[in-house]
Amino acid sequence: xxxxxLKMRGVKLEGRSDEVWTPIINxxxxxxxxxxxxxxxxxxxxxxxxLGLAAMGYTRDGVRISGGSVEFDGIDLxxxxxxxxxxxxxxxxxxxxxxxxxxxxxxxxxxxxxxxxPVQHHVMSRAESMADGxxxxxxxxxxxxxxxxxxxxxxxxxxxxxxxxxxxxxxxRPDLIIFDEPxxxxxxxxxxxxxxxxxxxxxxxxxxxxxxTHDLAVVAQMADRIKVLLRGDEVETADTRxxxxxxxxxxxxxxxxxxxxxxxxxxxxxxxxxxxxxxxxVDAAYGxxxxxxxxxxxxxxxxxxxxxxxxxxxxxxxxxxxxxxxxPSDGQIxxxxxxxxxxxxxxxxxxxxxxxxxxxxxxxxLNPRMSIGQIIARPVHFYLGLTGSAKRKxxxxxxxxxxxxxxxxYNRLPSELSGGQKQRIGIARALAAEPKFIICDEVTSxxxxxxxxxxxxxxxxxxxxLKLTYMFxTHDLAxxxxxxxxxxxxxxxxxxxxxxxxxMFKPPHDPYTELLLSSVPEMDPDWLTxxxxxxxxxxxxxxxxDKM
Amino acid sequence: xxSVLKIILQRLALGILTLxxxxxVIFGAVNLLPGDFAESILGQGATPEAVxxxxxxxxxxxxxxxxxxxxxxxxxxxxxxxxxxQANFASFTGTTSGATTVAAQIAPRFANTMFLAAVTAVIAVxxxxxxxxxxxxxxxxxxxxxxxxxxxxxISSPEFFLAYILILFLAVLxxxxxxxxxxxxxxxxxxxxxxxxxxxxxxxxxVTAHMMRMTRxxxxxxxxxxxxxxxxxxxxxxxxVIVRHALPNALAPIINVIAINLAYLITGVVVVEVVxxxxxxxxLFVDSVKIRDIPVVQACCLIFAAAYILLNLTADIMSILxxxxxxxxx
Numbered sequence: 001x002x003x004x005x006l007k008m009r010g011v012k013l014e015g016r017s018d019e020v021w022t023p024i025i026n027x028x029x030x031x032x033x034x035x036x037x038x039x040x041x042x043x044x045x046x047x048x049x050x051l052g053l054a055a056m057g058y059t060r061d062g063v064r065i066s067g068g069s070v071e072f073d074g075i076d077l078x079x080x081x082x083x084x085x086x087x088x089x090x091x092x093x094x095x096x097x098x099x100x101x102x103x104x105x106x107x108x109x110x111x112x113x114x115x116x117x118p119v120q121h122h123v124m125s126r127a128e129s130m131a132d133g134x135x136x137x138x139x140x141x142x143x144x145x146x147x148x149x150x151x152x153x154x155x156x157x158x159x160x161x162x163x164x165x166x167x168x169x170x171x172x173r174p175d176l177i178i179f180d181e182p183x184x185x186x187x188x189x190x191x192x193x194x195x196x197x198x199x200x201x202x203x204x205x206x207x208x209x210x211x212x213t214h215d216l217a218v219v220a221q222m223a224d225r226i227k228v229l230l231r232g233d234e235v236e237t238a239d240t241r242x243x244x245x246x247x248x249x250x251x252x253x254x255x256x257x258x259x260x261x262x263x264x265x266x267x268x269x270x271x272x273x274x275x276x277x278x279x280x281x282v283d284a285a286y287g288x289x290x291x292x293x294x295x296x297x298x299x300x301x302x303x304x305x306x307x308x309x310x311x312x313x314x315x316x317x318x319x320x321x322x323x324x325x326x327x328p329s330d331g332q333i334x335x336x337x338x339x340x341x342x343x344x345x346x347x348x349x350x351x352x353x354x355x356x357x358x359x360x361x362x363x364x365x366l367n368p369r370m371s372i373g374q375i376i377a378r379p380v381h382f383y384l385g386l387t388g389s390a391k392r393k394x395x396x397x398x399x400x401x402x403x404x405x406x407x408x409x410y411n412r413l414p415s416e417l418s419g420g421q422k423q424r425i426g427i428a429r430a431l432a433a434e435p436k437f438i439i440c441d442e443v444t445s446x447x448x449x450x451x452x453x454x455x456x457x458x459x460x461x462x463x464x465x466l467k468l469t470y471m472f473x474t475h476d477l478a479x480x481x482x483x484x485x486x487x488x489x490x491x492x493x494x495x496x497x498x499x500x501x502x503x504m505f506k507p508p509h510d511p512y513t514e515l516l517l518s519s520v521p522e523m524d525p526d527w528l529t530x531x532x533x534x535x536x537x538x539x540x541x542x543x544x545x546d547k548m
Numbered sequence: 549x550x551s552v553l554k555i556i557l558q559r560l561a562l563g564i565l566t567l568x569x570x571x572x573v574i575f576g577a578v579n580l581l582p583g584d585f586a587e588s589i590l591g592q593g594a595t596p597e598a599v600x601x602x603x604x605x606x607x608x609x610x611x612x613x614x615x616x617x618x619x620x621x622x623x624x625x626x627x628x629x630x631x632x633x634q635a636n637f638a639s640f641t642g643t644t645s646g647a648t649t650v651a652a653q654i655a656p657r658f659a660n661t662m663f664l665a666a667v668t669a670v671i672a673v674x675x676x677x678x679x680x681x682x683x684x685x686x687x688x689x690x691x692x693x694x695x696x697x698x699x700x701x702x703i704s705s706p707e708f709f710l711a712y713i714l715i716l717f718l719a720v721l722x723x724x725x726x727x728x729x730x731x732x733x734x735x736x737x738x739x740x741x742x743x744x745x746x747x748x749x750x751x752x753x754x755v756t757a758h759m760m761r762m763t764r765x766x767x768x769x770x771x772x773x774x775x776x777x778x779x780x781x782x783x784x785x786x787x788x789v790i791v792r793h794a795l796p797n798a799l800a801p802i803i804n805v806i807a808i809n810l811a812y813l814i815t816g817v818v819v820v821e822v823v824x825x826x827x828x829x830x831x832l833f834v835d836s837v838k839i840r841d842i843p844v845v846q847a848c849c850l851i852f853a854a855a856y857i858l859l860n861l862t863a864d865i866m867s868i869l870x871x872x873x874x875x876x877x878x
Contacts, residue, residue, distance in 0.1 A: 058781060061772065089783035102774040107796035107872055117782045152872045 006032040011068035025232045035206040039223030043448035046229040048212045052178045091121040094169035098181040100161035104153035111149030114168045136167040140197040159190035179211045187310035188519040217521035221528040261482045269300045274337045276469040282331035291317045292493045304470040306484035314493040315473045319439045353383040356430035360442035362422035366414040373410040379432040398428040420451035437469045477520045563857045574849040585632045585840040629843035650847045661828040665813035672752040680763025699757035711750045711823040729824040747824045755809040762805040766798035800867035807863030815852040
């Protein structure tokens with residue numbers, strides 16, 4: 001077998017909360033050979049990022065390594081002095097963070113941040129490293145490699161920044177790179193470009209890598225071997241192909257099965273039915289910048305309309321127009337065939353009640369100082385005028401509807417709930433107004449797959465029980481497949497294509513829908529290779545240029 | 549760059565408007581002071597006729613609104629008015645020599661104050677920032693605590709106390725600097741500097757704490773950011789992480805605190821001036837209030853207000869410029 005590069009034995013990590021140290025990782029072994037790529041997967045809270053950082057001998061504030069050993073190329077990182085570790089970090093072990101936008105220093109140009117490592121580690125002179133950086137930018141298919149480095153991080157798009165960060169990690173030609181969810185924050189079409197670029201360059205320099213992600217389909221493309229973590233313990237480790245073909249553990253199987261949820265197809269809308277909400281030739285702008293152009297689509301009772309598109313396509317802006325937060329500059333919005341006043345301040349209480357919203361980040365959408373009971377009681381009182389025991393009874397009812405035990409949750413604060421439970425509270429708050437129409441803005445994208453599936457099932461059940469109409473904003477096509485009746489594809493503020501789901505997922509497609517659909521990673525380890533061959537390398541570069 | 553210029557012009561216009569409102573407040577407040585110049589100069593022997601006569605000479609019998617617009621009209625044209633005390637003195641002696649206009653009276657004093665403020669700033673600002681950076685670098689260490697205790701003690705002690713301590717140690721026991729700072733026009737720069745040293749050191753002790761603590765806090769605030777983690781994971785030295793990666797992003801709050809402290813140096817140093825007999829604008833201001841020399845009081849107030857507004861404006865603009873998103877739009 002090949003030479004071992006990284007050897008972690010019985011690594012235990014603890015995190016501090018309220019002055020108590022609680023275990024995050026309970027003794028995990030990890031071995032990585034030179035040039036090997038290991039995928040590390042698990043849900044949020046499984047401790048994969050913490051373990052990834054521990055592989056560099058680094059812990060964040062409030063985390064400590066309480067046992068085990070980390071040996072990199074014969075050097076024990078846990079006992080090595082700070083100076084010795086600094087000599088390795090950046091030079092022989094590099095890190096690529098989840099959000100490149102947050103991990104590049106906003107005050108310095110990309111190239112200055114790129115050359116810092118090589119210059120400080122005395123690997124190359126500034127000029128050499130700069131020339132090398134430009135070469136790496138070209139290798140990673142960044143547009144305009146000669147000059148892109150001379151921009152500041154905010155002047156470059158997210159996908160490009162993620163590639164520039166990979167280039168930065170490569171700047172000293174390290175032996176090991178830790179990739180910590182490098183594509184999680186990106187759109188599917190951008191994700192492909194970054195995945196392809198990372199895979200190429202890791203192969204080319206024979207760099208070993210630990211690839212951390214929660215997306216199985218992504219890890220299938222990148223890793224030679226996969227290790228599954230659950231709440232700080234290893235579930236199983238196997239070669240990628242073996243793991244995909246025959247997972248042995250129950251938990252791994254359940255991860256594999258998540259995407260199976262699918263709703264039965266509903267009969268098509270009878271002609272002449274009045275849509276619950278109808279957008280008619282809506283234009284909208286932020287200040288003088290036009291964002292929506294001539295948007296028209298209908299949403300009928302008891303159905304889910306998925307609005308898909310990449311970030312910046314205008315899907316959330318359309319939602320803001322419907323709620324009246326952003327009055328459209330032209331066109332109109334109809335509720336039950338009646339024209340809605342463009343500004344929410346001019347709408348009647350009943351009109352406001354009919355349109356409710358559920359947000360992406362349940363964390364920030366719930367007032368942290370109010371109890372669950374208070375949060376849900378507020379719209380009950382405001383819209384329906386219930387008080388006292390009637391109000392309390394209604395809140396209990398709502399908690400039952402979202403499958404949370406009222407007596408247990410009524411007095412809790414949002415901080416005492418998990419992410420999925422918080423999102424359920426967000427749903428209960430929307431239901432409290434007894435609306436006809438609910439806008440779900442990326443409600444599952446911050447959640448793990450298993451939890452997200454639970455939320456989707458709940459939304460589907462509520463829709464059947466209450467005849468709700470959903471506008472489901474998402475960039476995740478797997479979610480669309482699971483829950484949508486109709487699909488609206490948006491790009492750059494235009495509706496590109498719309499129609500019932502079953503026709504949308506069947507060819508022929510609009511070229512953009514085709515690009516979007518084919519970019520969703522699949523569980524097949526050869527998917528990326530085949531797709532790249534199909535599209536041709538140049539095509540990917542073009543897609544990147546399109547986004548400039 | 550056009551957007552930055554637009555913001556600067558907007559802020560400038562807002563600053564002028566603020567100054568105008570402040571002028572109304574100053575004028576109103578000064579005229580609310582009990583007693584007036586005529587009564588205070590005539591003292592015990594004030595007869596109603598004499599008071600009325602002096603009031604008439606100085607225009608104090610005019611309605612408030614008229615006096616305000618007369619004054620404002622003059623100020624806008626650069627004429628801060630005529631000092632009551634000097635005008636009176638001149639009319640008694642029959643000479644017209646000596647400084648009778650407020651501007652001529654204030655100018656040398658203001659220059660002295662600016663000199664002292666500048667000397668203090670040159671010492672205090674780098675000192676405070678370096679101390680803050682070091683405190684952030686060695687946070688929670690003995691050094692950090694010592695720096696915090698030292699600056700907090702110095703800001704909590706009365707200025708005159710600090711002044712006497714420094715006089716004791718740096719002028720009496722070890723005669724390094726003179727204890728009197730009686731500078732005058734025509735003095736050589738080096739001598740001026742030497743004489744201003746003790747008051748400048750006292751003021752440094754007074755203003756360092758704010759700036760140092762803000763530098764420390766602003767830097768530490770950023771240490772949890774992903775880009776600081778990235779800098780550490782690139783194997784950079786802790787000093788480089790702080791100076792190159794944290795400090796440039798912490799500038800905006802630091803600049804604002806510096807501006808407030810510099811404004812304090814221009815407007816609030818009466819006690820230090822008195823202790824060291826330094827002929828600054830603070831002493832002139834207090835003396836003028838004492839004898840109800842209203843034109844001088846008003847002019848001083850206006851200068852103080854302008855200094856505050858101008859320094860805050862500069863701080864705002866520099867904060868904006870310290871943000872690369874503003875300097876380099878997409």
